[in-house]
Amino acid sequence: MNAAALPFDLIILDCDGVLVDSETISCRILSDILSPFDPEYDVEHVMRRYLGRSSSIVLEDYERLTGSPASDSFTQSWRARLFAEFSAGLKPVDGVRQAVEALGADYCVASSSDEERIEHCLRATELWDLFEGRIFSTTRVKLGKPAPDLFLLAARERGISPDRCLVIEDSVSGVTAAKAAGMTAYGLTAGSHFAILDQRQALVEAGADRVIDAWHELSPVMAR
Numbered sequence: 582m583n584a585a586a587l588p589f590d591l592i593i594l595d596c597d598g599v600l601v602d603s604e605t606i607s608c609r610i611l612s613d614i615l616s617p618f619d620p621e622y623d624v625e626h627v628m629r630r631y632l633g634r635s636s637s638i639v640l641e642d643y644e645r646l647t648g649s650p651a652s653d654s655f656t657q658s659w660r661a662r663l664f665a666e667f668s669a670g671l672k673p674v675d676g677v678r679q680a681v682e683a684l685g686a687d688y689c690v691a692s693s694s695d696e697e698r699i700e701h702c703l704r705a706t707e708l709w710d711l712f713e714g715r716i717f718s719t720t721r722v723k724l725g726k727p728a729p730d731l732f733l734l735a736a737r738e739r740g741i742s743p744d745r746c747l748v749i750e751d752s753v754s755g756v757t758a759a760k761a762a763g764m765t766a767y768g769l770t771a772g773s774h775f776a777i778l779d780q781r782q783a784l785v786e787a788g789a790d791r792v793i794d795a796w797h798e799l800s801p802v803m804a805r
Contacts, residue, residue, distance in 0.1 A: 589765065591741040592684055593732055595633070596692035598751035600712075601702045602672050604632060604774035610663055611639060618646040628778040633752025635693045635725040664701055673706040674771050676796035681711050683800060689715040691735045691748075693725050693755075727754040729762035736762070749799075753780060753787045760788040767799075768792035 598604040608627040615622040631639060640651045681688065689712075692699050696718045703709040717738070722730035736743050748759035748766045751774075759766035768784030770792060775781070784792050793799060 589686055589747040590745040591736060591739050591747070592686055592688040593691045593735050593746055593748045593759075593764070594681075594688060595748075595750045595752070595755050596690050596694060596699050596702060598632070598674070598772040598774060599749055599769055600674060600677050600690070600708060601706050602674050602772050602774075603667065603702055604628065604751070604772055605777065606666050606671065607663060608632075608774065608777075610659070610666065614659060615643065615646060622646075625778050628774055632774070632778075632780075633693055633726050633750065633754035635719045636695075637725075660698075663698075667702055667705050671702060671705045673708055674769075674796065676771070678708065678711065680796035680799050687739055687741065689717060689735050689739060691717040691731050693719045693731075695720050726752070727757035727761070729758050732759055732762040732764060736764070750784075750789075751775075751780075753783050756784050756787040756789045765790050769796070770794050771796060 594600060597607065608624050608631065611627045611631065612622055612624045615627070640656070643651050643655070690699060694702075696716060699716055699718060700709065703712055717731060717735040719725040719731055722734055724730045732746070732748060733743065736746050743763040746762075746764040748755070748764050749769050750756050750759060750766060751769050751772055756766045756768060766789050768781065768789040768791070770779075770781050770784075771794060781792055
């Protein structure tokens with residue numbers, strides 16, 4: 582891509598559902614955990630409630646549904662199962678490596694996951710070499726998505742004005758955060774979770790400037 586024609590100086594990428602196809606796995610596990618306490622928590626409901634949000638929301642719901650504090654043993658067991666399934670079957674979103682290598686601008690990850698989970702996912706999908714040293718986790722800000730804090734932190738530390746940033750997100754909370762930060766937001770619907778819960782229209786309603794269905798669609802729209 583011709584860098585001179587590029588309308589953005591920083592591309593900020595979500596991780597889950599954008600770089601790695603993890604949302605279906607993680608939401609299925611959460612449904613398995615929470616649905617015994619409330620049958621409403623099927624996979625689709627879990628996706629609607631948690632996509633793009635931090636684990637603190639999950640823990641709040643767990644405590645409300647069970648009437649008990651989320652113990653260390655619970656969080657460790659949940660995390661161990663999640664990491665085991667990621668190690669066994671997590672895949673990169675189709676076309677992501679080629680697209681990132683062709684960006685022609687600075688880029689980074691800004692995710693609602695913690696640093697350990699981000700690194701685990703990127704290593705499991707052989708993407709770590711692209712993103713080492715370029716990671717911003719929600720653990721570094723007081724308010725996670727849909728607040729703009731994480732994206733503003735990434736822009737500030739990369740030395741780029743928010744109006745020169747493009748955020749690529751798969752969730753309503755992520756798009757909402759990007760627009761609140763004064764950034765351009767593209768929705769990406771390439772993750773397998775969109776076959777369960779198609780939120781394309783919801784991304785538009787949240788303010789996405791464009792919605793693309795695959796990574797290979799990124800280069801043409803960025804050059805316009």
